[in-house]
Amino acid sequence: MGVKQDIRVAVDAVVFGYESKNNLSVLLIKRGIEPFKGEWALPGGLVMNDESLEEAVERELKEETGITIDYLEQLYTFGKPNRDPRNRVVAVTYFVLVKPNHFTIKADTDAADVKWFNLKELPKLAFDHQLVLDTAKERLKSKLSYQPIGFDLLNDEFPFSDLEHLYMTILEKEIDRRNFRKKMLSFGIIEETDKIEKIGSGRPAKLFRFNKVKFQQLTVNNFHFDIKFV
Amino acid sequence: MGVKQDIRVAVDAVVFGYESKNNLSVLLIKRGIEPFKGEWALPGGLVMNDESLEEAVERELKEETGITIDYLEQLYTFGKPNRDPRNRVVAVTYFVLVKPNHFTIKADTDAADVKWFNLKELPKLAFDHQLVLDTAKERLKSKLSYQPIGFDLLNDEFPFSDLEHLYMTILEKEIDRRNFRKKMLSFGIIEETDKIEKIGSGRPAKLFRFNKVKFQQLTVNNFHFDIKFV
DNA sequence: CCAAAAGTGTTAGGTGTACACCCATGT
DNA sequence: ACATGGGTGTACACCTAACACTTTTGG
Numbered sequence: 001m002g003v004k005q006d007i008r009v010a011v012d013a014v015v016f017g018y019e020s021k022n023n024l025s026v027l028l029i030k031r032g033i034e035p036f037k038g039e040w041a042l043p044g045g046l047v048m049n050d051e052s053l054e055e056a057v058e059r060e061l062k063e064e065t066g067i068t069i070d071y072l073e074q075l076y077t078f079g080k081p082n083r084d085p086r087n088r089v090v091a092v093t094y095f096v097l098v099k100p101n102h103f104t105i106k107a108d109t110d111a112a113d114v115k116w117f118n119l120k121e122l123p124k125l126a127f128d129h130q131l132v133l134d135t136a137k138e139r140l141k142s143k144l145s146y147q148p149i150g151f152d153l154l155n156d157e158f159p160f161s162d163l164e165h166l167y168m169t170i171l172e173k174e175i176d177r178r179n180f181r182k183k184m185l186s187f188g189i190i191e192e193t194d195k196i197e198k199i200g201s202g203r204p205a206k207l208f209r210f211n212k213v214k215f216q217q218l219t220v221n222n223f224h225f226d227i228k229f230v
Numbered sequence: 231m232g233v234k235q236d237i238r239v240a241v242d243a244v245v246f247g248y249e250s251k252n253n254l255s256v257l258l259i260k261r262g263i264e265p266f267k268g269e270w271a272l273p274g275g276l277v278m279n280d281e282s283l284e285e286a287v288e289r290e291l292k293e294e295t296g297i298t299i300d301y302l303e304q305l306y307t308f309g310k311p312n313r314d315p316r317n318r319v320v321a322v323t324y325f326v327l328v329k330p331n332h333f334t335i336k337a338d339t340d341a342a343d344v345k346w347f348n349l350k351e352l353p354k355l356a357f358d359h360q361l362v363l364d365t366a367k368e369r370l371k372s373k374l375s376y377q378p379i380g381f382d383l384l385n386d387e388f389p390f391s392d393l394e395h396l397y398m399t400i401l402e403k404e405i406d407r408r409n410f411r412k413k414m415l416s417f418g419i420i421e422e423t424d425k426i427e428k429i430g431s432g433r434p435a436k437l438f439r440f441n442k443v444k445f446q447q448l449t450v451n452n453f454h455f456d457i458k459f460v
Numbered sequence: 461c462c463a464a465a466a467g468t469g470t471t472a473g474g475t476g477t478a479c480a481c482c483c484a485t486g487t
Numbered sequence: 488a489c490a491t492g493g494g495t496g497t498a499c500a501c502c503t504a505a506c507a508c509t510t511t512t513g514g
Contacts, residue, residue, distance in 0.1 A: 461514105462513105462514085463512105463513090463514085464511100464512085464513090464514105465510100465511090465512090466509100466510075466511075466512095467508105467509080467510070467511095468507105468508090468509080468510095469506105469507105469508105470505105470506090471504100471505090471506095472503100472504090472505090473502105473503085473504085473505105474501100474502085474503075474504095475500100475501085475502075475503085476499105476500085476501075476502090477498100477499090477500085477501095478497105478498090478499090478500100479496105479497090479498095480495105480496100481494105481495090481496100482493105482494085482495085483492105483493075483494070483495095484491100484492095484493080484494095485490105485491085485492095485493100486489105486490090486491090487488105487489085487490085487491105
């Protein structure tokens with residue numbers, strides 16, 4: 001049957017965070033070891049023999065970055081020979097969202113440094129991680145329109161304008177505020193709280209909350225979240 | 231750094247074919263070796279050291295089934311420990327479509343037998359392949375609505391009713407023929423040929439053809455294939 | 461002339477899109 | 488009173504969904 005298989009399995013994560021108007025970021029670590037020592041890369045590492053792929057991602061993110069995961073799904077598996085200059089490595093990549101609340105970062109163990117980078121100000125990335133990131137950006141962009149994942153990038157209670165700006169930032173287009181609000185509210189999955197947030201100038205904003213339970217009930221009854229713009 | 235990693239990487243393919251009204255099938259092979267010897271499983275096998283994942287799927291499908299691939303995309307990667315009773319195996323699975331023209335099967339090498347199974351009459355599957363198949367069915371169902379993949383399950387020239395039946399079979403719902411035809415034709419990506427097919431009873435049908443080039447041109451100009459039904 | 465499947469139009473209701481002014485607060 | 492961002496309504500165009508009869512062929 002030919003030569004014994006000699007391939008490693010790794011997991012890598014693309015972690016997105018959103019802070020304010022036009023500030024969509026991704027979490028990177030500065031590599032402490034060769035290859036690509038000193039360059040920036042996606043958090044990740046080899047899978048251990050007895051853990052699942054998801055457990056591996058969660059472990060690596062905890063070890064390397066200390067963030068709390070709000071949303072996680074498998075992204076894509078990259079397996080071309082020569083992705084890694086040392087051995088052949090097949091990388092199962094994951095797509096992760098984090099709410100601003102959970103941004104807290106601790107740089108302990110094997111990562112020399114951890115940092116959020118605005119997507120508009122990225123450094124050169126190690127390995128084929130730019131390709132992975134581009135794949136994740138596409139996923140984020142397309143999922144935003146047919147799944148309520150935007151709420152995993154905002155705190156539990158948020159002013160409506162944050163949601164608007166989030167959509168405009170990710171989709172990279174202008175959206176009519178009135179139509180956006182109307183459509184979003186028409187789903188009946190967002191509820192008004194009795195709180196009000198005053199920051200900076202202008203009229204204070206009511207805070208809203210995503211009702212996940214309501215969304216799941218509706219989904220069972222054949223409701224489809226769908227919000228598109230020209 | 232603990233114990234050396236001991237994980238194998240395999241590829242498996244879910245190959246769909248469609249023949250006639252309500253006849254959506256998947257290609258399975260009867261396993262010639264342990265474990266699960268004599269049971270039915272998805273075609274697939276271990277990845278060789280110097281081939282890409284896609285090359286591995288293509289090689290396995292050629293070796294084991296002899297079909298011609300019309301559409302291929304990565305499906306999902308299954309990596310729980312204990313999927314395989316012998317070693318830990320991470321399986322990168324692929325989603326494949328085949329036109330009726332390309333159904334030709336040859337059972338040569340390591341597969342004891344190859345066979346198309348109607349999705350309504352499936353045997354028990356080896357490993358976690360039922361889960362893989364279910365994932366592929368979902369993918370097929372959802373992609374059908376926003377990508378023109380249905381045409382990769384029909385011959386190049388097809389009567390309109392085949393397309394209708396294909397959609398109804400996969401989506402498992404009744405669709406109004408008049409509205410379906412109107413909407414499908416309105417995209418301008420299907421053209422009439424001057425051929426006519428007479429089979430069985432009833433009025434003979436014009437044959438149509440999917441214009442892929444036209445579709446790609448439109449896609450560049452921000453056209454989105456989208457065909458949904460209540 | 462009957463059976464079988466192909467082919468075709470209209471209407472009403474709902475949804476998407478475009479668009480502009482008033483409101484509440486801090487300075 | 489002014490600057491800043493929050494909050495709201497309407498009208499028209501377009502698309503969706505519901506629905507039934509005629510045409511062409513073979514037996």
